Amino acid sequence: MGEFELIRHYFAAASCAQVGEGVALGIGDDCALLDLPAGEQLAVSTDTLVSGVHFPDSADPFLLGQRALGVSVSDLAAMGATPIGFTLALTLPTAEPTWLQAFAAGLDQMARQCALSLIGGDTTRGPLSLTLTVFGRVPRGLALTRTGAQIGDLLCVGGDLGAAAGALPLVLGQRQAAAEIAEPLLARYWSPQPQLALGQALRGKATAALDISDGLLADCGHIAAASGVALMVEQARLPLSAALLALLGEDAARHCALSGGDDYRLAFTLPAEHLAELQAAGWSLHVIGRAEAGHGVQLLDHRGQCITPPARGYQHFGNPSD
Amino acid sequence: MGEFELIRHYFAAASCAQVGEGVALGIGDDCALLDLPAGEQLAVSTDTLVSGVHFPDSADPFLLGQRALGVSVSDLAAMGATPIGFTLALTLPTAEPTWLQAFAAGLDQMARQCALSLIGGDTTRGPLSLTLTVFGRVPRGLALTRTGAQIGDLLCVGGDLGAAAGALPLVLGQRQAAAEIAEPLLARYWSPQPQLALGQALRGKATAALDISDGLLADCGHIAAASGVALMVEQARLPLSAALLALLGEDAARHCALSGGDDYRLAFTLPAEHLAELQAAGWSLHVIGRAEAGHGVQLLDHRGQCITPPARGYQHFGNPSD
Numbered sequence: 001m002g003e004f005e006l007i008r009h010y011f012a013a014a015s016c017a018q019v020g021e022g023v024a025l026g027i028g029d030d031c032a033l034l035d036l037p038a039g040e041q042l043a044v045s046t047d048t049l050v051s052g053v054h055f056p057d058s059a060d061p062f063l064l065g066q067r068a069l070g071v072s073v074s075d076l077a078a079m080g081a082t083p084i085g086f087t088l089a090l091t092l093p094t095a096e097p098t099w100l101q102a103f104a105a106g107l108d109q110m111a112r113q114c115a116l117s118l119i120g121g122d123t124t125r126g127p128l129s130l131t132l133t134v135f136g137r138v139p140r141g142l143a144l145t146r147t148g149a150q151i152g153d154l155l156c157v158g159g160d161l162g163a164a165a166g167a168l169p170l171v172l173g174q175r176q177a178a179a180e181i182a183e184p185l186l187a188r189y190w191s192p193q194p195q196l197a198l199g200q201a202l203r204g205k206a207t208a209a210l211d212i213s214d215g216l217l218a219d220c221g222h223i224a225a226a227s228g229v230a231l232m233v234e235q236a237r238l239p240l241s242a243a244l245l246a247l248l249g250e251d252a253a254r255h256c257a258l259s260g261g262d263d264y265r266l267a268f269t270l271p272a273e274h275l276a277e278l279q280a281a282g283w284s285l286h287v288i289g290r291a292e293a294g295h296g297v298q299l300l301d302h303r304g305q306c307i308t309p310p311a312r313g314y315q316h317f318g319n320p321s322d
Numbered sequence: 323m324g325e326f327e328l329i330r331h332y333f334a335a336a337s338c339a340q341v342g343e344g345v346a347l348g349i350g351d352d353c354a355l356l357d358l359p360a361g362e363q364l365a366v367s368t369d370t371l372v373s374g375v376h377f378p379d380s381a382d383p384f385l386l387g388q389r390a391l392g393v394s395v396s397d398l399a400a401m402g403a404t405p406i407g408f409t410l411a412l413t414l415p416t417a418e419p420t421w422l423q424a425f426a427a428g429l430d431q432m433a434r435q436c437a438l439s440l441i442g443g444d445t446t447r448g449p450l451s452l453t454l455t456v457f458g459r460v461p462r463g464l465a466l467t468r469t470g471a472q473i474g475d476l477l478c479v480g481g482d483l484g485a486a487a488g489a490l491p492l493v494l495g496q497r498q499a500a501a502e503i504a505e506p507l508l509a510r511y512w513s514p515q516p517q518l519a520l521g522q523a524l525r526g527k528a529t530a531a532l533d534i535s536d537g538l539l540a541d542c543g544h545i546a547a548a549s550g551v552a553l554m555v556e557q558a559r560l561p562l563s564a565a566l567l568a569l570l571g572e573d574a575a576r577h578c579a580l581s582g583g584d585d586y587r588l589a590f591t592l593p594a595e596h597l598a599e600l601q602a603a604g605w606s607l608h609v610i611g612r613a614e615a616g617h618g619v620q621l622l623d624h625r626g627q628c629i630t631p632p633a634r635g636y637q638h639f640g641n642p643s644d
Contacts, residue, residue, distance in 0.1 A: 087368040087455060
């Protein structure tokens with residue numbers, strides 16, 4: 001058995017490769033087979049992460065596995081889908097057992113957290129890169145797309161913003177911070193938490209949604225363009241993480257929240273009548289603006305005047321959509 | 323719009339990206355959405371091709387696109403599935419318009435031939451590699467797996483073998499041949515023809531199946547191991563292509579057929595009672611052996627004596643499972 005064949009057996013034995021709900025046939029044949037309940041649709045998304053482009057060459061393999069899967073599953077959350085499984089195409093220069101064990105453990109941890117199974121993949125020799133394809137299910141007609149925002153809808157996000165972008169100088173070893181500041185920021189970078197339950201709760205309520213990967217303003221631009229509306233973002237209402245404020249101060253923290261990317265929070269438009277209902281159900285939603293007639297994204301100051309958003313400025317690794 | 327964003331728009335406009343049957347939502351949102359008819363299962367397979375490992379750096383981009391998709395769709399054929407769509411994760415050092423146009427055209431040609439749509443993907447910067455994930459549908463319980471071969475079944479292949487392996491010295495420019503020999507061999511390498519209709523015809527009849535990518539003997543070994551039988555291959559019954567015989571002579575041609583790989587013909591086990599029925603329906607099947615009690619794969623000479631198969635010897639690029 002060759003070195004790469006050993007790796008395949010190694011991954012096939014991982015707990016995330018145990019056949020889960022909706023998986024009729026997992027790893028080991030020409031294809032995996034998935035069952036889909038009647039009345040549901042399959043949601044599919046593919047992301048590639050390249051070493052030196054999307055993560056540092058020296059990235060901790062456990063954290064890399066965790067992050068790679070979290071980032072991909074976030075696309076399922078953005079559609080309101082329930083995860084089923086994923087495939088992993090792993091390209092490696094060499095099969096290094098310590099690295100692989102840690103990588104698989106990180107992947108496994110995120111897979112268990114999000115309740116999805118490794119259903120297949122491919123292992124090849126070459127420069128380090130990962131392509132994950134994730135599969136979920138969503139009731140027919142209830143998937144959250146980017147196209148339905150209506151004039152008058154509230155613009156909301158599912159949690160505080162900017163922490164992952166603020167963590168980048170720490171990730172790259174360019175900056176130090178006290179543990180109580182560094183740890184929550186690094187956790188947001190390395191262990192993105194796909195907002196799966198929130199996405200599912202928004203089915204039939206939110207009119208448009210996506211997960212923030214490119215930065216709030218850029219991603220709101222995708223909703224605005226797809227829906228044919230303008231989105232007004234009120235700068236004063238941006239939720240900023242306490243650790244980020246402590247590290248950078250308010251101006252730079254706001255910059256990270258607007259343009260930094262890698263948040264993997266949901267951003268969505270919501271008819272106002274659903275807000276109280278969702279809040280009563282315990283969802284901590286942040287209303288940051290509204291949809292109006294027009295196009296594009298406008299940033300508003302505390303008097304409601306348009307201001308020019310800051311250019312995307314912090315050093316960053318590209319996110320998987322680059 | 324950045325260079326890579328332009329490419330995404332370019333692929334999104336390709337004819338294979340038009341929303342096809344079974345595709346509820348194609349390119350452009352967080353996920354694609356697929357519909358699956360009641361009573362069917364989804365078949366999924368992922369393959370990565372790395373430049374310099376799985377294809378020459380200088381590969382013609384049209385042929386590369388065609389081959390990459392053909393190789394992936396062959397896994398759907400091996401399950402007896404009907405193609406629905408595919409995702410493409412394309413990593414490129416630079417966005418070179420001429421290369422991309424030709425690559426997309428090759429992909430498009432194979433997509434139209436196999437009736438499947440590009441439903442999503444990712445374009446990233448890095449060393450050239452492609453990861454394709456293909457999706458198909460198959461009636462529940464009728465997928466062709468590797469596990470059902472029974473003692474007494476015939477071992478069959480869906481067409482002649484060895485041509486793609488025999489073409490490699492031509493692909494690599496290490497050998498010349500007259501056009502009437504070179505062309506059919508190069509076509510078998512660059513334009514693998516997934517045996518989709520045959521796979522579908524074998525549903526409910528073949529007891530085990532796969533597509534030959536690693537070489538006949540190696541792949542028969544997968545069926546033997548998964549099914550718990552021995553497979554006897556009669557060397558004299560191997561179907562060899564005329565062009566391959568003309569190029570290499572019988573011994574070397576047989577070597578390519580047994581060990582060369584890249585054939586993408588189906589190999590399958592079939593209860594004898596189904597053979598006449600399939601042949602009457604017009605399928606050109608080649609019976610090359612049978613399943614017996616035991617394990618592993620045995621090569622038999624014309625007297626039925628076991629002989630040692632030749633070592634895998636021809637220079638080759640790894641196939642996508644390496």
